[in-house]
Amino acid sequence: MPIHILPDALVARIAAGEVVERPASVVKELVENAIDAGATDIRIECAEGGKRLIRVTDNGSGIPAAEAALAFAHHATSKLASADDLAEIHTLGFRGEALASIASVSQVTCITRHADEAGGTLLRFDGGRLIAQERIGRTPGTTMTVEHLFARVPARLKFLKSTQTERGHIDGIVTRYALAYPHIRFTLVHDGRVSFQSLGTGNLRDVLVEVYGADATAQMAEVGDAGQMSDWRLEIEAISNLQSPISVYGYASLPTLDHANRSKITLFVNGRPVQDAKLSYAVVQAYHTLLMTGRYPVAVILVRVPPAEVDVNVHPAKAEVRFRDADAVFSAVQRAVRRALLDNMTPPAPPSLLRQWPNDRQESGATALAATDERPSIVEPTAQPPLTGSEAWERVGIARQTGALGGRVPVTDAATSSAPITQPSPLRTQNLPALRILGQLAESYILAEGPEGLYLIDQHAAHERVLWERLLAQHELGALPSQHLLDPVPVTLPAESAYLLEGQRDMLRDLGFEIEPFGGNTFLVRAVPALMIQDDTATALREIVADLEMGDAALRKDLEARVLRRVCKRMAIKAGRVLSFAEMQALVRDLEACESPRTCPHGRPTMIYVGLKQIEKEFGRLG
Known part of the structure; x- marks a missing residue:
């Protein structure tokens, strides 16, 4: 041609x-x-x-x-x-x-x-x-x-x-x-x-209420002076004369409000929305040790610098910028957000239950109390009778899935279910051997002895697996129990999330949620899966919507699986919770009955195995 x-x-x-x-x-x-x-x-x-x-x-x-x-x-x-x-x-x-x-x-x-x-x-x-x-x-x-x-x-x-x-x-x-x-x-x-x-009105907080809702906005700290804000161009001349002409404004969420990914970190440079991995990382770094791994803040950060210090003619869509001194901008953002968090976080309340003070004081304790030689008041724990098997299941939030001989048995939702649900739950001893409970480590891991060594079980991941297989079986039978809330919970979402939720209401209804529009971007949650009746409904719904936002072409069954995994993750017992011997035994027995007991629904291992031969080798018993 x-x-x-x-x-x-x-x-x-x-x-x-x-x-x-x-x-x-x-x-x-x-x-x-x-x-x-x-x-x-x-x-x-x-x-x-x-x-x-x-x-x-x-x-x-x-x-x-x-x-x-x-x-x-x-x-x-x-x-x-x-x-x-x-x-x-x-x-x-x-x-x-x-x-x-x-x-x-x-x-x-x-x-x-x-x-x-x-x-x-x-x-x-x-x-x-x-x-x-x-x-x-x-x-x-x-x-x-x-x-x-x-x-x-x-x-x-x-x-x-x-x-x-x-x-x-x-x-x-x-x-x-x-x-x-x-x-x-x-x-x-x-x-x-x-x-x-x-x-x-010029008040950024008013816009945050419209975008994220009043509940979420109440959990956000002001960064810099973000009260009455005018056009950025009116401020540029003033900050250009400063020794460090970088100004950072906005709002950042307290650790009580987080998100599953970085998509809720919104950045602006001189009034222009930008995508900048380094600035986003600066915001995340400000939360170092304040958020769990894999969780990210909700933040709206506005950076103002003299126009001569930033190049906006980088990308056809003008979504990227280049700073003359990128490190200075990074540091300014990180410091401003960190300062706002530390100034607005409430110090943790002292524990209401203290362990028994030792009779023989340790050297460190004697040194610490040398000035006053006073002992703190001790709150004696109330004696608790041992739990029976069924009581243990109710306390830990797990319903028995198998009978003594396996097979199809009635299962009652320990949370709120009023009618038993029949489901297949074969005992899978070939996947896990019978384990003998030894105790709990760091209030997070269950120690159990098997025929050939030691099993260290992550109580949160194990409980996720148990709840996942239970919900999956109930869903396949079309019998996911739902519980109406005494008072409907209003939840306000960003506009783009609201449309997504509205399009998935039928799917969520099949999973036990009853959600209806309540004007604008607000929804009323009238019912939730019975397992979630004690959960924070508004936070749970926001996390579910965040899961739905991950991918545009997922099949319905994939979306359903995401929602159920989120339910399991929220309702599984957390690390740091002390379990009684009966609770640990109940959890491990139910894990033994699972079809895939060695991983949680997200693929994380539920246990670590240390073989007896390895233990003997470490102690020098084997050559």
Whole structure:
């Protein structure tokens, strides 16, 4: 094929692929234009996840009539004048490609009026061509309507995700800008229904309440002075004159509120949402020793630096930035978040139950008490009668799965079930030998003796396995017990998570949850699986939604498995809990009855085996 020059229309559509990836990309570009125009009220309307309609209306400065058509030309912008301006960018947009790219892959209607003009201008574009232009009346500001996105680019259209997924991406874009610009009122409407609205008070906490809910916001600490926040550009000149011109604001969750992954760490640099692994790591490092391994904080961190100290012209989507002194920014973020956490964390209460003070004081104890020679008051533990087998099961939260001879036996949910459930539970002695309980180590591991050595059993992982096989068997029989709550629990979720939960309500109902919309992004939880009746319902639901967010194309059975694994993980006995001998024996016997007793549902081992020969070798009994 001979070399030839591509037509301008085809070039425009190819170039548009770098700017317009999906409907959320269009929303991002139009919202950024509205913010750059000084808008204080921005309304976003979408239909069918933005595939059929996206309309963004603002009360900004508008476009002069003489320049309205020029705004849709390639490389046309009012935000840069020379190459030197690239070194110090004060706006979100600057390349002059967004409107031209959007118009080349859709039908666009622009209605705008500049603040200094008496009337407005209407323009219509189809596939990048201007097909109509006329004068029209309207208030100052701009309305951009984008219809039938990618209708002329079927290759891109067929790769869009479901309407629900595209809605979620749009929700994420809008809520992020609402967090970065709390002085702007954002309204997001999907298919005629308001799904998100910020107040525009300038108070970041007000936006957090709308995004994450009042309960979650109450568990977040203020970083820096994030009270009344204005446009970042008004603060840049002030911080540029400081010796260390790096400012960090925002909110970070206390250790009582965490997430399964880093997706709830939201970062902004000079009002621009960014993806920066190093800054994200700085936030996580601020929680060193404060969060469990594998858990991550919820944080909204806004970094302000002089524009000359950051390069935003790195990525086509402007999602990445490069700092002149990245280490200084990293340290500033880490210190600010850590300081906020330490200033807001409540010191732990002293234990109410102390162990018996020894009669013969140790040297260290004598040294510590030498000044006063006083002993603390001792609270004597109340004597507890030994538990019978069934009582032990109820206390540890496990129901017996097997009878003395194995086979199908009635199983009663120890939590709340009112009727026995019959399920197959064959005794699998070939998987585990009969074990003799020796005791508990570090309030986390059960020591047991087997025929050929020592077994160290992780009580949490073992209990997860027991609960998993029990719930799985009940689910296969269609008999997962559900328990109605005395008082329904309201749970507010971020907009993108709310749409995901709404789409999975039928699946969750089959697993024992009864959840109904309660307006906006709030849901009422009326029933939960019986096993979870004593759990923190709001926290459990947020963790389940986080599990559902992990992957877009999972099969229903995979989603069900994720939810059940989460239920098991939350309800399994935790490390640090003292178990009686009867409880340990009950747990180990039930683990022996499992089909796969050696791993938890997540694949982690439930036990470590130390062979007798290895023990004898360590003691020098074997050569």
